[in-house]
Amino acid sequence: GFEVFTNKIPSIANGEMGTFVKNTLAPQVPPKLRKIFLKGIDEGAYIKVTATKRMEAALSEKKGVIMLGDSFNMRHPAIASGMMV
Numbered sequence: 001g002f003e004v005f006t007n008k009i010p011s012i013a014n015g016e017m018g019t020f021v022k023n024t025l026a027p028q029v030p031p032k033l034r035k036i037f038l039k040g041i042d043e044g045a046y047i048k049v050t051a052t053k054r055m056e057a058a059l060s061e062k063k064g065v066i067m068l069g070d071s072f073n074m075r076h077p078a079i080a081s082g083m084m085v
Helices: 016-028 031-042
Strands: none
Touching: 016 031
């Protein structure tokens, strides 16, 4: 799985996602796995997109409170876990 930070998610239907995966993500795949990774994309591997949940921080009215990291304990939908700080 990959986490993609972009304002516009490339379309799967028109092939933009396949191109994005080949050009942006494939170079980050370890060399020993890259060939089979690209083969899967070329053969129409199923690509699933799941948005990560966003929660805007709210102002804390408690004096001296500092919220760090994943202090809201958000869960990542792909791996069902959050970063515990």
